[in-house]
Amino acid sequence: xxxxxxxxxxxxxxLGSALCVLLARHPLYAGLSLVTSMVSLAGIxxxxxxxxxxxxxxxxxxxAIMMLVTFVIxxxxxxxxxxxxxxxxxxxxxxxxxxVLAGLVGFALVRSPLAFDATTLRGSVELTSKTLFDMAxxxxxxxxxxxxxxxxxxxxxxxxxxxxKKRLGSxxxxxxxxxx
Amino acid sequence: MELQPIFIQIxxxxxxxxxxxxxxSRRNIFFLLMGVELALNAVNLSFVGFAKTLPADMSVxxxxxxxxxxxxxxxEACVGFAMVIMIFRNRESIDSDSYSSMKG
Numbered sequence: 001x002x003x004x005x006x007x008x009x010x011x012x013x014x015l016g017s018a019l020c021v022l023l024a025r026h027p028l029y030a031g032l033s034l035v036t037s038m039v040s041l042a043g044i045x046x047x048x049x050x051x052x053x054x055x056x057x058x059x060x061x062x063x064a065i066m067m068l069v070t071f072v073i074x075x076x077x078x079x080x081x082x083x084x085x086x087x088x089x090x091x092x093x094x095x096x097x098x099x100v101l102a103g104l105v106g107f108a109l110v111r112s113p114l115a116f117d118a119t120t121l122r123g124s125v126e127l128t129s130k131t132l133f134d135m136a137x138x139x140x141x142x143x144x145x146x147x148x149x150x151x152x153x154x155x156x157x158x159x160x161x162x163x164x165k166k167r168l169g170s171x172x173x174x175x176x177x178x179x180x
Numbered sequence: 181m182e183l184q185p186i187f188i189q190i191x192x193x194x195x196x197x198x199x200x201x202x203x204x205s206r207r208n209i210f211f212l213l214m215g216v217e218l219a220l221n222a223v224n225l226s227f228v229g230f231a232k233t234l235p236a237d238m239s240v241x242x243x244x245x246x247x248x249x250x251x252x253x254x255x256e257a258c259v260g261f262a263m264v265i266m267i268f269r270n271r272e273s274i275d276s277d278s279y280s281s282m283k284g
Contacts, residue, residue: 001181001182003182003183004181004182004183004187007183007187007188011187011191014191014195015191015194015195015198018194018195018198018199018218019198021198021202021211021214021215021218022198022201022202022206027208027210027211027214030210030211030214031210031214034214034217034218037195037218037221038221041195041221041224041225044188044191044225045225045228047183048183048188048228048229048232049232050228050231050243052243053224053228053243053246053247056247056250057221057224057250060250060251060254061217061221061250061253064254065217065253065254065257068257068258068261069210069213069214069217069257069261072210072261072264072265073210075265076264076265076268076274085207086206086207086208087205087206087207088205088207088277090204090205091204091205094201094204094205095201095205098197098200098201098204099197101197102193102194102196102197105193106190106193109186109189109190109193110186110190114184114185114186114189114233115184115185115233116184116185116232116233117232117233117234117235117236117239119235119236120231120232120233120234120235120236120239121236121239121240121243123228123231123242123243127240127243128243128244128247131240131243131244132244132247140240140241140244142244145248149248149251149252152251152252152255153251153254153255156254156255156256156258156259157258159258159259159262160258160259160261160262161262163259163262163263163265163266164261164262164265164266
């Protein structure tokens with residue numbers, strides 16, 4: 001009963017701030033609502049027994065990714081064109097289409113029999129790390145994916161630095177720009 | 181009445197729909213990327229919620245796969261915002277409808 005009350009409170013916060021993202025005018029307000037939504041989702045992760053996922057959600061999503069979003073919004077000064085309309089005519093068709101899709105999937109979900117399993121494991125740090133770094137021959141082999149993920153993040157970082165640089169690989173032009 | 185797994189799935193579905201709406205219907209490019217983040221969040225929630233309905237030996241995957249999804253989302257946001265910075269330098273606009281020079 002108590003878990004249901006906590007869930008309803010967190011779900012209302014998450015849904016409300018997601019709606020704020022849809023209706024916000026300035027990107028920074030939308031970013032703040034997105035952080036609120038992510039933090040309440042982290043609360044739900046803790047509630048249903050995956051505390052490690054909740055912590056990762058707060059650290060990576062609400063911390064790192066949203067910091068990146070806020071930086072880019074401030075660098076590009078997102079308030080500069082407040083004259084572009086929020087929605088256009090395409091939205092008139094998109095929003096009902098998404099609602100109909102959600103209705104169909106929701107109908108299929110409600111009809112399916114779902115129940116919590118009593119023997120399900122709590123996603124603690126110990127269980128997650130043991131499974132992730134299980135190097136046994138018969139193990140799940142998640143550690144290989146983990147290594148590949150490290151390479152992917154490294155290449156994404158290098159690509160981002162190269163893309164966001166002022167002029168690709170020419171130091172002279174940057175120096176002349178400073179002089180002018 | 182106790183907490184049911186269907187409530188978690190319905191919440192994930194609602195947040196996913198809102199994320200898709202933000203990503204498709206808003207014109208500001210920041211909202212587009214934030215909508216994608218919101219949809220990815222909802223999918224992670226759905227993963228964890230479904231993992232709690234499985235028996236012990238199968239429910240572990242539901243704790244691991246969302247971690248990978250979060251890392252992919254971080255890489256996606258990193259490259260996506262770098263591209264936004266690059267396009268903004270050329271176009272001086274954050275309206276996603278003005279990024280149409282690849283239109284056939």
